[in-house]
Amino acid sequence: MKIRGAVLTAAGAEQPYATSQPLGIHELHIDDPRPSEVLVRVEAAGVCHSDLSVVNGDRVRPLPMLLGHEAAGVVEAVGSEVSDLKPGDHVVMAYVPSCGECPFCLADQPALCTPGAAANGAGELLAGGRRLSDAAGQPVNHHLGVSGFSDYAVIDRSSLVRVDDDIPFDVAALFGCAMSTGFGAVTRTAGVQAGDTVVVIGLGGVGLSAVMAAAAVGASVIVAVDPVEQKRERAREMGATHIATPDDAAQMVADVTGGARWVFEAVGSAAVLAQAVALTGRGGTTVAIGLPHPSATLTIPALPIVAESKTITGSYMGSTRPQIDIPAMIDLWRDGNLPVERLISGYRPLHEINEALDELASGAAIRQIITPQR
Structure with a gap:
């Protein structure tokens, strides 16, 4: 299927980014999810310094790359091996997939998953390879297994945490990075x-x-x-x-x-x-x-x-276990003990992603929310 996403083709652009436009909004092809993967409609994505650090070159990543790693959305389709999520479920995305079998996963430290880190560093998903390609058929790399600055994303099941439907997407997204970390x-x-x-x-x-x-x-x-x-x-x-x-x-x-x-x-x-x-x-x-x-x-x-x-x-990633700790944080938010919504400093449509990066780089913004569906 065709999607729209914010793609970085070269790092180190000059500021202001609203002028240099390091992130371009491109039409891409996204493959169907593999057996252990899920197609998600992205409803909200936070703009984080980890995104900015790829744009300015502080964090070297394989390019071109569809950025964004803090997001929430709705399940659209699931792979044949995914039995605990279904279309319509709301999910938060965690930016380190976990294999469940390496020494760190077995020691209850999924944030340090060895295959997950290797996949993230290579711009791939945990099952190997990429699901994104440009108009010429050339592969586009994934950002931390999420690539949330897009209207749809294919993500490994281990990177998704199901949450209740009544949690606003903007709040839910922040549990995936800012709050977890x-x-x-x-x-x-x-x-x-x-x-x-x-x-x-x-x-x-x-x-x-x-x-x-x-x-x-x-x-x-x-x-x-x-x-x-x-x-x-x-x-x-x-x-x-x-x-x-x-x-x-x-x-x-x-x-x-x-x-x-x-x-x-x-x-x-x-x-x-x-x-x-x-x-x-x-x-x-x-x-x-x-x-x-x-x-x-x-x-x-x-x-x-x-x-x-x-x-x-x-x-x-705060040493977190996303499947356990994100629901626990949400309970604290429900009880009024974590005013997560106070982190939000503004909202922008996907095509204003470069302006959002300027706001972040200036120190003026805390967490801006990109709304890809608007």
Whole structure:
């Protein structure tokens, strides 16, 4: 069948993207789903820094590629081996497919699935190969097994989580990346407990999700750090007990925590990660969530790691188990404990995807929602 999608053919375009148009809206052919796959009508897709990092070249991916990895939609058709989804079901898309058989999947760590990571890196689906091709019949790569900046997508069953029909698509989409990554980092990777002290640096969709998670589990102090005042105020609305600029953060954290138990870096900057380590207190842990440029290196004082028993750990996709953790997060949202809708800063049709990238790159946007069906 024919679909429309936002395709990147070359990385590193100059800003503004509204002028350079790195993403073109193309008519593509999409194959029928293979036995373990599902055809989904995409209703909402969030614009995330992981999309921007492919456009600007920070994350090298095989091109051409149909971008978008945070999305929700409706099942249109299922492969012959898919028995637990049916047409009409509403689904959230998770950006790491899981094979269920590798050592990480067997250890309840599907976010680290080895075949899933290999497929994502190659621009393929988990079953191998691509289901997308352009007008000339040339293959087009998938983005993280989702390619949600399109009106339809073929996706591996393991990347889909069925959700109730009454959940708005814009809210549902955010559970696939922003909430999974930020909430999971706090609750799964770190295991923050009631009464803990928390610092979150970087208040985009993922960082604000971490703030919400820390508030939901009862952290006693939550310091939210960002240079943008609007984002700091949004963090206060979502449960931050204190807010600070990057320049003021050291003094603020010293005053209110004496050294935080948990510090979450959600910027994707080696320099900011070094600051996060410095803000981490004795016996505390720095959790790296943001994706830095592949060439970035981290330089920190070595002695405090030993003398103050500090830990540095990474968190990919929040260490989440999508089939378990996304429904649990939705329950918290229903109870009013996760105000996910406050992450949304605007809506755009598919043909305005480049303008959405400009808004994201400027720091003005938190999560814009692309609506491919409009």
